[in-house]
Amino acid sequence: MELYQSTIHELQDKIKEGKTTATEITCSVLQRIDAVEEKVHSYIRVLKEEALAAATDADKEIKKGNIKPLSGIPVALKDIVCTKGVPTTCGSHILHNFIPPYDATVVEKLRAAGAIFIGKANMDEFAMGSSTETSYFGPTRNPWDLERIPGGSSGGSAAAVAADECIASIGSDTGGSIRQPAALCGIVGMKPTYGRVSRFGLIAFASSLDQIGPFTKDVEDCAIMMNVLAGYDPKESTSVNVENPDYHQFVGRDIQGWKVGIPKEYFVEGIDPEVKAAIEESIKAMEKCGAQSVEISLPHTQYCLAVYYIIAPAEASSNLARYDGVKYGFRAAGGDLLDMYKKTRMQGFGAEVKRRIMIGTYALSAGYYDAYYKKASQVRALIKKDFEEAFKKCDVILTPTTPTPAFKIGEKTDNPLQMYLSDIFTISTNLAGIPGISLPCGFTKSGLPIGVQFLAGHFQEGKLIQVASAYERKAQVEKRRPGL
Amino acid sequence: MEFDAVIGLEVHAQMLTDTKIFCNCSTKFGAAPNSHTCPVCLGMPGVLPVLNKKVVEYAMKMALATNCNINSTCEFARKNYFYPDLPKGYQISQYAYPLAEHGYVELEVNGGKKKIGITRIHMEEDAGKLLHDEHNPVSYVDLNRTGVPLIEIVSEPDIRSSEEAADYLKRLHEILVYLEICDGNMEEGSFRCDANVSIRPKGQKEFGTRTELKNMNSFRNVQRALEYEIKRQQYIVENGGAIVQETRLWDDAQGATNSMRGKEEAHDYRYFPDPDLVPVIVDAAWIDKIRADMPELPQAKRERFISEYQISAYDAGVLTADKALAQYYEEVVAICAKPKQAANWLMGDVMKFLNEDKKTIRDCPIAAASLAEMINLIDAGTISGKMAKDIAEEMYRSGKKPQQVIAEKGMVQITDEAALAKTISSIIDANPQQLADYRAGKEKLFGYFVGQAMKATQGKANPQIVNDLLKKMLAGK
Numbered sequence: 001m002e003l004y005q006s007t008i009h010e011l012q013d014k015i016k017e018g019k020t021t022a023t024e025i026t027c028s029v030l031q032r033i034d035a036v037e038e039k040v041h042s043y044i045r046v047l048k049e050e051a052l053a054a055a056t057d058a059d060k061e062i063k064k065g066n067i068k069p070l071s072g073i074p075v076a077l078k079d080i081v082c083t084k085g086v087p088t089t090c091g092s093h094i095l096h097n098f099i100p101p102y103d104a105t106v107v108e109k110l111r112a113a114g115a116i117f118i119g120k121a122n123m124d125e126f127a128m129g130s131s132t133e134t135s136y137f138g139p140t141r142n143p144w145d146l147e148r149i150p151g152g153s154s155g156g157s158a159a160a161v162a163a164d165e166c167i168a169s170i171g172s173d174t175g176g177s178i179r180q181p182a183a184l185c186g187i188v189g190m191k192p193t194y195g196r197v198s199r200f201g202l203i204a205f206a207s208s209l210d211q212i213g214p215f216t217k218d219v220e221d222c223a224i225m226m227n228v229l230a231g232y233d234p235k236e237s238t239s240v241n242v243e244n245p246d247y248h249q250f251v252g253r254d255i256q257g258w259k260v261g262i263p264k265e266y267f268v269e270g271i272d273p274e275v276k277a278a279i280e281e282s283i284k285a286m287e288k289c290g291a292q293s294v295e296i297s298l299p300h301t302q303y304c305l306a307v308y309y310i311i312a313p314a315e316a317s318s319n320l321a322r323y324d325g326v327k328y329g330f331r332a333a334g335g336d337l338l339d340m341y342k343k344t345r346m347q348g349f350g351a352e353v354k355r356r357i358m359i360g361t362y363a364l365s366a367g368y369y370d371a372y373y374k375k376a377s378q379v380r381a382l383i384k385k386d387f388e389e390a391f392k393k394c395d396v397i398l399t400p401t402t403p404t405p406a407f408k409i410g411e412k413t414d415n416p417l418q419m420y421l422s423d424i425f426t427i428s429t430n431l432a433g434i435p436g437i438s439l440p441c442g443f444t445k446s447g448l449p450i451g452v453q454f455l456a457g458h459f460q461e462g463k464l465i466q467v468a469s470a471y472e473r474k475a476q477v478e479k480r481r482p483g484l
Numbered sequence: 485m486e487f488d489a490v491i492g493l494e495v496h497a498q499m500l501t502d503t504k505i506f507c508n509c510s511t512k513f514g515a516a517p518n519s520h521t522c523p524v525c526l527g528m529p530g531v532l533p534v535l536n537k538k539v540v541e542y543a544m545k546m547a548l549a550t551n552c553n554i555n556s557t558c559e560f561a562r563k564n565y566f567y568p569d570l571p572k573g574y575q576i577s578q579y580a581y582p583l584a585e586h587g588y589v590e591l592e593v594n595g596g597k598k599k600i601g602i603t604r605i606h607m608e609e610d611a612g613k614l615l616h617d618e619h620n621p622v623s624y625v626d627l628n629r630t631g632v633p634l635i636e637i638v639s640e641p642d643i644r645s646s647e648e649a650a651d652y653l654k655r656l657h658e659i660l661v662y663l664e665i666c667d668g669n670m671e672e673g674s675f676r677c678d679a680n681v682s683i684r685p686k687g688q689k690e691f692g693t694r695t696e697l698k699n700m701n702s703f704r705n706v707q708r709a710l711e712y713e714i715k716r717q718q719y720i721v722e723n724g725g726a727i728v729q730e731t732r733l734w735d736d737a738q739g740a741t742n743s744m745r746g747k748e749e750a751h752d753y754r755y756f757p758d759p760d761l762v763p764v765i766v767d768a769a770w771i772d773k774i775r776a777d778m779p780e781l782p783q784a785k786r787e788r789f790i791s792e793y794q795i796s797a798y799d800a801g802v803l804t805a806d807k808a809l810a811q812y813y814e815e816v817v818a819i820c821a822k823p824k825q826a827a828n829w830l831m832g833d834v835m836k837f838l839n840e841d842k843k844t845i846r847d848c849p850i851a852a853a854s855l856a857e858m859i860n861l862i863d864a865g866t867i868s869g870k871m872a873k874d875i876a877e878e879m880y881r882s883g884k885k886p887q888q889v890i891a892e893k894g895m896v897q898i899t900d901e902a903a904l905a906k907t908i909s910s911i912i913d914a915n916p917q918q919l920a921d922y923r924a925g926k927e928k929l930f931g932y933f934v935g936q937a938m939k940a941t942q943g944k945a946n947p948q949i950v951n952d953l954l955k956k957m958l959a960g961k
Contacts, residue, residue: 081530088530102523102528201530237532237535327527364755369755373756
């Protein structure tokens with residue numbers, strides 16, 4: 001097995017035993033990038049020189065016996081998290097030349113944990129999309145089928161892990177942007193509780209929904225990454241100062257006697273039959289794990305998409321107002337101030353971003369605020385309550401992550417509503433602020449990965465690790481590698 | 485037709501915190517452009533605001549001082565608009581749920597009292613500044629002021645004249661400065677005022693169409709702008725015209741208000757709760773803590789000065805207009821126990837010296853204890869009031885204590901009756917003609933003898949003793 005194919009915990013064992021070095025691992029991953037990146041296009045920028053220099057430093061530390069949780073582990077960062085001195089584009093023309101003078105808190109934490117930043121991963125522009133097709137830098141392809149999308153918006157981060165172009169990666173999830181591409185790329189992706197992982201330095205899409213999380217090759221790696229990422233940050237007002245457990249302790253525990261909620265609203269029309277079959281297998285597998293499945297109801301599920309597509313664009317319309325060409329990023333030549341503003345934003349933003357800015361601006365406008373934004377906020381509270389009620393009856397909830405496997409590039413670009421539907425099972429999680437995890441649960445006949453999603457109550461990421469770990473061990477999901 | 489003016493004021497006051505409202509940058513005025521900035525106040529991608537608790541506490545003080553109700557929960561909202569001095573494209577302010585509401589300030593109007601209602605007090609961040617190049621079509625952006633904390637104090641439309649408006653502003657200004665939460669500097673923009681004004685025929689209940697006045701950077705300009713605008717509106721209405729609802733800018737040089745007629749008018753700010761900030765919860769314990777920390781407010785102090793020191797309302801007003809002056813006065817009185825004299829000396833000579841040097845009482849070279857001692861020396865007869873004027877001036881110039889000045893200048897008053905009688909006797913002897921005229925009824929000549937006596941003693945004679953002796957001796961007793 002090649003080093004680039006390994007997991008974090010496998011590589012950490014090898015480093016500890018002196019069987020490999022950070023430099024070897026980094027070189028292995030860089031070679032893999034050289035071999036497959038042209039086909040997959042996971043990255044907006046590969047940080048080759050920086051990674052090799054960091055690996056050299058890491059090896060010095062390792063020699064001194066100073067081995068940290070991610071020492072020598074090449075990690076990819078979605079290009080939405082700010083990296084000091086390294087361009088951070090958010091997949092947009094308007095930030096194509098933006099170099100932050102600061103690191104995101106998660107970047108500081110990963111660096112402190114010994115991670116080696118291997119590249120800035122591709123993404124839908126400003127994280128608006130479900131396919132990574134809206135990136136100014138061109139689409140990322142699904143390593144399992146290069147004709148297909150990897151999901152989005154963190155498609156580059158997911159594809160990079162699936163294609164072994166990094167060992168683990170960071171994404172952000174506003175309506176499913178970690179879990180949906182994790183499912184479509186056959187890897188593990190977790191969206192933590194809102195407030196669990198710092199948003200400082202995460203370029204905002206929808207501030208009340210955005211959350212950073214990891215992509216990994218297995219559940220144990222997810223726990224390792226969570227140990228590094230999670231924790232209170234005084235630089236973020238919505239960061240929550242609660243107990244932050246050791247997530248690794250939940251790996252390998254059983255779930256004997258757990259109740260797994262199956263929301264009836266999630267198994268109606270529109271689900272691909274192969275996905276449906278795989279999820280039904282997953283439910284059966286839960287029984288094998290010693291858990292019991294119970295039907296639950298999330299009665300406001302049908303409103304999730306509508307609520308999301310008011311709140312997220314409303315916040316985005318305001319968050320993206322700062323890109324006006326005055327201070328940084330792209331500036332179009334213009335006559336007077338207003339002309340410069342208009343041309344900068346017209347040329348700097350892509351179609352999907354402009355669509356959402358317009359929707360959001362409309363939803364907040366005088367005379368429409370009560371009917372749209374205010375009403376949506378009220379329904380959001382009901383959706384949150386649905387989950388509170390549900391978690392009185394079960395420990396975790398099991399759902400499909402996506403209604404279909406990966407679709408073809410260009411298949412839905414002309415139909416935004418069809419595109420929006422690919423997040424139908426992931427959006428409610430963000431509206432409620434609860435954590436969710438997606439992990440592989442099988443393949444379609446044509447060999448595309450399918451994901452199962454587990455949800456838990458606020459700050460119950462430990463439960464998600466526990467159930468996912470149990471499932472991973474007991475469900476005997478077939479292990480495959482994409483044939484790149 | 486007679487008209488009433490209806491005026492409401494919006495005051496923006498910069499809070500005197502060391503750091504900005506949502507980041508750790510300094511709030512100091514006058515630094516090199518953009519030197520007091522960081523990614524947060526520059527509105528760079530991915531950064532987040534964290535509320536400065538002190539701003540809330542300062543705003544709470546103002547709310548308590550103006551009899552407002554402090555809401556148990558308030559929230560920040562985004563006010564969205566594009567302008568180069570606003571780096572995020574929105575201002576973090578408060579909208580649906582402000583910090584405090586339903587207060588009032590009391591004014592003295594025609595000897596009575598009048599309450600001006602306070603609609604609300606809310607917290608927000610200041611915007612930056614644009615500097616326009618006069619010779620080139622270029623503007624420069626200075627974001628040092630971006631994120632400096634402000635409170636906005638919105639009054640009810642309870643004000644009925646430009647004088648009342650100026651009075652109300654002075655009261656607010658005085659309270660803010662007393663609370664030490666705002667430096668009140670209008671030139672530097674720490675205290676700014678916009679006005680909403682309309683007129684209506686006397687007796688009519690409904691308000692007329694209002695205009696909003698901006699760009700008035702002194703009390704006097706607020707008053708002048710309102711006077712102008714009230715007359716302008718009257719002229720239009722009396723000539724059958726209609727008032728247009730608009731924003732008008734005061735032009736100081738022109739002495740007139742002019743319509744802005746800009747795109748600024750059509751703003752829809754699309755307020756919504758800022759998702760990057762959490763609601764501010766203010767409990768009773770916090771309010772109690774702030775209340776316990778409140779200083780005596782100007783009005784209470786004025787009333788106390790009148791009753792405790794038996795000075796006039798006017799004197800009390802002057803002495804309490806500046807908290808430091810009031811404190812100085814109380815220090816003087818605590819030592820000399822002569823409140824009336826202390827007030828006269830302070831408001832007279834001391835203020836005259838300070839005004840000439842454009843100084844405030846904070847920089848006064850005369851220590852309060854020295855002034856008190858000087859008053860005690862006058863009271864004891866050691867020096868005369870007239871001598872004290874020179875001594876006070878010397879104390880002011882040199883910062884010396886009164887005894888030292890007196891000793892150096894040999895200015896001790898002559899109170900030795902026998903010695904003075906001897907001097908007066910020789911003066912009378914030297915002026916037989918004047919003595920004869922005086923005795924013949926020319927009483928005006930009394931002053932002549934006083935002058936001679938003072939001259940002979942180089943002004944050091946105790947005037948009371950000289951008077952008494954002269955009266956006796958000129959009468960031949």
